[in-house]
Amino acid sequence: MAELRPSNGHDPPGDEDRQGPSDGIQLEHDIMEEPQRPVVRGLLVLPGHHGSSQFMMRNRSNSMLAYRIGPWNGLRLNGVPEMQIYNIFLFQFFQNQTEAYYTYLVLRPDFITRMILLPSGVLKWYVWVEKQQLWNHIWEMPKDQCDNYGKCGPNGVCNTSDINMCNCLSGFKPKSPQYLRDGSDGCVRKTELDCEGDTFVAMSDVKVPDTSNSTVDEEMNFDACGEACAKDCSCTAYAMANINSGKGCLMWFGDLLDTRTYANRGQVIYLRLAASDISQNDEHGHKKKLIGIVAAIVFSSMLLLGSSFWFMWKRKKSKKTRWGGNKNVYYSDRSYKEGMDLPLFDLDTVKMATDNFSDVNKIGEGGFGPVYKGNLKEDQEIAVKRLSRNSAQGLDEFKSEVVLIAKLQHRNLVRVLGCCVEGDELMLIYEYMPNKSLDTYLFDVTRSSSLVWRTRHDIVMGIARGLVYLHQDSRFRIIHRDLKVSNILLDKEMNPKISDFGLARIFRGDHGEANTRRVVGTYGYMSPEYVMDGVFSVKSDVFSFGVLVLEIVSGKKNRGVYQSEIHLNLIAHAWHLWKEGNALELLDTSMDYSWSISKAIRCIHVGLLCVQERAEYRPTMPYVVMMLSSETVTLPQPRQPGFYTRTNNLPLDQPIEQNQESCTINEVTLTTIQAR
Numbered sequence: 001m002a003e004l005r006p007s008n009g010h011d012p013p014g015d016e017d018r019q020g021p022s023d024g025i026q027l028e029h030d031i032m033e034e035p036q037r038p039v040v041r042g043l044l045v046l047p048g049h050h051g052s053s054q055f056m057m058r059n060r061s062n063s064m065l066a067y068r069i070g071p072w073n074g075l076r077l078n079g080v081p082e083m084q085i086y087n088i089f090l091f092q093f094f095q096n097q098t099e100a101y102y103t104y105l106v107l108r109p110d111f112i113t114r115m116i117l118l119p120s121g122v123l124k125w126y127v128w129v130e131k132q133q134l135w136n137h138i139w140e141m142p143k144d145q146c147d148n149y150g151k152c153g154p155n156g157v158c159n160t161s162d163i164n165m166c167n168c169l170s171g172f173k174p175k176s177p178q179y180l181r182d183g184s185d186g187c188v189r190k191t192e193l194d195c196e197g198d199t200f201v202a203m204s205d206v207k208v209p210d211t212s213n214s215t216v217d218e219e220m221n222f223d224a225c226g227e228a229c230a231k232d233c234s235c236t237a238y239a240m241a242n243i244n245s246g247k248g249c250l251m252w253f254g255d256l257l258d259t260r261t262y263a264n265r266g267q268v269i270y271l272r273l274a275a276s277d278i279s280q281n282d283e284h285g286h287k288k289k290l291i292g293i294v295a296a297i298v299f300s301s302m303l304l305l306g307s308s309f310w311f312m313w314k315r316k317k318s319k320k321t322r323w324g325g326n327k328n329v330y331y332s333d334r335s336y337k338e339g340m341d342l343p344l345f346d347l348d349t350v351k352m353a354t355d356n357f358s359d360v361n362k363i364g365e366g367g368f369g370p371v372y373k374g375n376l377k378e379d380q381e382i383a384v385k386r387l388s389r390n391s392a393q394g395l396d397e398f399k400s401e402v403v404l405i406a407k408l409q410h411r412n413l414v415r416v417l418g419c420c421v422e423g424d425e426l427m428l429i430y431e432y433m434p435n436k437s438l439d440t441y442l443f444d445v446t447r448s449s450s451l452v453w454r455t456r457h458d459i460v461m462g463i464a465r466g467l468v469y470l471h472q473d474s475r476f477r478i479i480h481r482d483l484k485v486s487n488i489l490l491d492k493e494m495n496p497k498i499s500d501f502g503l504a505r506i507f508r509g510d511h512g513e514a515n516t517r518r519v520v521g522t523y524g525y526m527s528p529e530y531v532m533d534g535v536f537s538v539k540s541d542v543f544s545f546g547v548l549v550l551e552i553v554s555g556k557k558n559r560g561v562y563q564s565e566i567h568l569n570l571i572a573h574a575w576h577l578w579k580e581g582n583a584l585e586l587l588d589t590s591m592d593y594s595w596s597i598s599k600a601i602r603c604i605h606v607g608l609l610c611v612q613e614r615a616e617y618r619p620t621m622p623y624v625v626m627m628l629s630s631e632t633v634t635l636p637q638p639r640q641p642g643f644y645t646r647t648n649n650l651p652l653d654q655p656i657e658q659n660q661e662s663c664t665i666n667e668v669t670l671t672t673i674q675a676r
Contacts, residue, residue: 052071052241053095053100054078054210055069055077057069066121071211072093074245076091078208082139088107088111088593089107092105112128122141123140124139125140132594137596138595146160152259153257154186155172156172161634161637169271171190172188173189175187198275199273199275200230206260210257211252214253222247225248225250225251228249235252236255236256237269238250239269243267342406344418346422347420350374350427354384357386364437368385368387368398370388371383382431385401385427385429401500412465414431416428417429430499433497435492437489442485451588452591458496459488460548461629462496465625468625471538471621472621479538479541481503481540482503484525485551526543527540527544528642542620543642550607550608553603571641571642578638602627608641609627611641
């Protein structure tokens with residue numbers, strides 16, 4: 001058990017003249033220091049005239065506060081919202097008039113943890129991961145600029161999701177123009193308070209302000225807390241002191257300092273505002289709603305008119321190519337013949353390599369036909385995709401793949417070695433992937449534990465880079481259209497390779513969207529606009545990638561049911577957890593805390609951005625790579641995802657009403673969907 005307790009009863013330097021009980025404690029040996037002399041020191045401010053206890057870090061050289069972790073709120077330290085998801089720890093806080101201390105108990109005997117205070121003042125928490133034989137960094141403070149004490153000045157609020165980062169609290173305005181740049185001057189009220197006419201507005205998901213200018217009553221009913229603050233004209237804000245018991249009263253007096261927002265798990269604080277400021281906010285909100293309604297009507301009218309012209313044009317312009325579809329799609333018999341520029345294998349060589357297509361060597365099956373493992377004379381392992389003679393879908397897919405695969409060269413795409421075209425036989429020969437497909441690891445109870453966080457994150461990044469190549473960096477813009485976990489192959493070093501380009505489409509120039517009457521893909525991975533309207537674009541692949549991300553971090557299939565009473569699939573389950581501030585509960589428990597909190601939340605965040613219902617809100621793949629690889633890139637808040645609600649109680653593995661021409665077993669690839 002680790003503790004933070006008073007150190008010999010000594011107060012911090014410069015605080016000796018304060019009255020009452022001990023006003024501060026130093027960190028003891030429980031937190032390990034680096035050999036160099038730290039430039040910061042720990043300080044736990046105790047009650048008295050300082051209000052609620054809160055943990056702070058003070059700079060040694062100038063006694064300035066470096067950062068503030070905040071007061072205990074009954075469940076966790078307010079400045080560490082992640083504490084609530086650590087279910088292997090039991091956190092406790094104790095205080096009286098003479099001392100205060102905070103403890104955590106590790107509930108699993110096989111877990112070892114440590115905290116380190118770096119000379120720079122950064123406090124880091126590590127967990128020993130036995131499988132990887134390393135210390136995994138799971139938390140640190142400060143974790144971003146908003147954790148720096150008073151970053152946005154008095155009455156300012158810091159938000160890492162905003163470009164400006166610093167903004168004013170509701171009812172406040174910048175004190176000076178310089179505030180817009182660095183936030184140092186803070187904010188002042190737009191309208192002075194008049195006490196009796198004032199009202200309160202709630203602000204959610206925040207780190208409560210510095211409690212140095214607050215009072216605390218642990219036993220007061222929360223309704224009484226609001227009444228007490230309203231009666232005291234000098235009270236500027238109030239909040240619940242203990243969110244675990246649902247009672248207690250924190251009241252602030254004067255300026256509110258060191259406030260920030262969190263994506264989730266923050267607290268609610270009630271700000272005192274002049275009544276006129278509330279009216280202005282309401283009026284502004286009504287104007288925004290009116291503008292939104294008018295804009296929606298105009299947009300809908302233009303869309304309806306445009307759709308009418310488009311259907312008229314489609315009727316006049318008939319498609320005479322065998323394959324149909326949009327004229328921008330580069331897909332024809334001519335391109336098929338041109339695309340046959342691949343090394344040719346003779347049939348006897350392939351038969352010998354696969355032991356005459358023995359069932360023992362069969363490693364998979366698709367709509368095109370079976371896949372076999374083989375060995376060439378040079379001891380080179382290969383995978384042979386053999387077209388079934390009676391598969392119409394397979395013929396189309398084979399032609400598409402031949403056209404595409406010879407043109408593609410990227411470390412995260414499966415590499416084709418050649419093809420075999422002899423008699424009725426059509427085959428593609430690929431490099432063999434010894435670890436098979438990702439689903440054989442991800443959804444297997446035993447093997448999933450080998451996918452530690454670093455491996456999963458590398459797989460996500462590899463898939464993302466492969467899609468960037470397809471969408472942007474290759475000779476043509478290519479949309480995969482069937483991105484799913486079983487189409488991600490793993491080499492011997494667990495590097496991901498995107499495979500199966502049978503449903504892919506090529507676009508020339510800047511064209512990046514097409515319509516089709518033949519909707520193809522796999523249930524659970526197809527985007528809403530593709531399923532409902534037959535519209536596909538690079539954003540269709542982005543949606544599929546988002547589903548993949550959520551499956552990889554959770555170890556769950558999108559088609560499962562994860563809250564049976566309301567029939568949530570994985571997308572809905574992730575969205576539900578995100579809105580409730582419990583996003584980290586989505587993580588696969590088999591990873592055993594090998595993950596980094598910030599990267600895990602960022603992965604889930606990016607996954608939800610990719611599965612947003614509206615295609616225009618989804619990020620492009622280059623931006624996805626940027627968001628995943630840099631923690632300094634600001635992420636917008638995700639909007640409602642597609643396919644996150646269910647309107648009936650049918651099992652999720654039951655197909656929707658459709659005209660299905662053919663499909664593969666297991667992960668069903670739909671080839672034609674007709675909506676009800």
